[in-house]
Amino acid sequence: MTTDRQAFEGGVAVITGAGAGIGSGLARRAGELGMTVVVTDISAERAEAVAGEIKAKGGKAEALVVDVSKPTELDRLAKQVHDQFGDVRLLVNNAGIETIGFTWEIPIERWEATLNINIHGIVHGVRAFAPYMLDAGKPAWIANLASVGAFSVMPTQTAYIMTKHAVQSFSECLYLEMQLKEAPIHVSSIMPGMLKTSIFEASAGQGEPADASTHRKVMHDLMANYGMDLAEGCKVILEQVAEGKFWVSTQPEMTQAAVDGRIQFFRDQAPPFLSEQAKQLLAH
Template sequence: MTKEEELFSGGVAVITGAGAGIGMGLARRCGAIGMTVVVTDIDAARAEAVAADIRAAGGKAEAIRVDVSRPEALDVLARQVFDRHGAVRLLVNNAGIETLGYTWEIPAARWEATLNVNIHGIVHGVRAFVPHMLRAGQEAWIANLSSIGAFGQMPTQTAYIMSKHAIQSFSECLYLEMQVAGAPIHVSAVVPGMVKTSIFDPEAGQGEKGMGEPESAARHRATMAHMMAAHGMDLDEACRRFLARIAAGEFWVDSQPEMTRQSLDARAAFLTEQTAPALNETTRQLLGLG
């Protein structure tokens, strides 16, 4: 029996944005090790499809439509889950969207959606669930989706990058708050490197009317999608690694440690040397600058 099976089997996992991507992969892994999985997503059909796959494989899962950009929706979700199941052993604040384009070309509605989902969705996920976790008095785990992008810069991915910088610092402070409060809640920052998901698919950049990316983003999105398909880690393998390290109580939970180390080293050098931000060769290639 693995460590995650020992700790998590029989418990309840709540995963936001679990209708696709890393959320979906983590939901499947949680179901496979014997957890009851609450699959949430803004797209009810996608959430139900993932829950149905878990049930078809012999697991336990239910789907709930949740818009994490609305704090009150997360309050309702927390009450609903704790009333139904009594306790939550694992909360994964995963929901997030990628937004590309020059800062001044991204519509205001797209900016608001990106920040509300990527930052406020995680903050209010914690705010809504932690009081219930503390009242339950049981050991629990919270994993917040950060990113390798939390340690660098990428022009035209500014909205996403800044949101992940925010979530990394939020998770670091939350980890310390649990220590100060003496709470039996472990906190992890999940730092995916390059994992094969649908986050750069063309339709993900379209959004609803007035919420799409500028036309200039299409080329960068296509380049990133190609790179991810060619070089990304298999989704299920990445999620297996993530869950094992969350169960181990690690704060730093990444998919590709060498990639993380390179990013952290570069960030440390940037801060220590206090140089101006610069376009490195990889960034120039991604942006088609030669």
């Protein structure tokens, strides 16, 4: 039996933002591993579609509508899942949006949505579910979606990048808190490199400045041409989460390059600078 199946089979998984992208891939993989998957998304249609795929393959799934930008909805979700399914073995705080545009050009509503979904959704997901996990006293796993962007900077992707820096530091502190509690709860920070998802599709950019569409298309094409297959990437992610790894990377060499660049930046204490690759990207 593989490590991921041994860890997760028969358990309950809760995945936010599971109606599309990495969340949907993780939900499908959790279903393949024999978990009861609670597929949550702000869109009922998307959540039900993914849950339906899991059930069509003989798995167990439940679709629930949740807006992670509202802490009370995460409280409701945690109670509902606990009452209906019992202890949660795997919590993946995945929901997030990409926002593109100069800081001063992004509308208030889009700024607030980015911060509330990408940061507060993860913080309050943990806050809502962790007490149940701690009370259960059983082995459990919490995985938060960071990014290789947590170790880099990119102008016009400022909103997204800063949220991923926040998620990374939050996850590091959470890991230490679980150590202090001597809890059997494993914490992972998931750092996808480039997976083939819908995050850069034009329809995902509602509320962004008009010229963000050009950058979004460039990133979409890069991902489509060079990205890792979603199912393959999600399989790698859950294997590493099951092993109890804190650093979970789909493309370790990409993560290492970002970390090495950040270390050099700290050592030099020089002003931020754009790589030639970034300049070429932004020139499109």
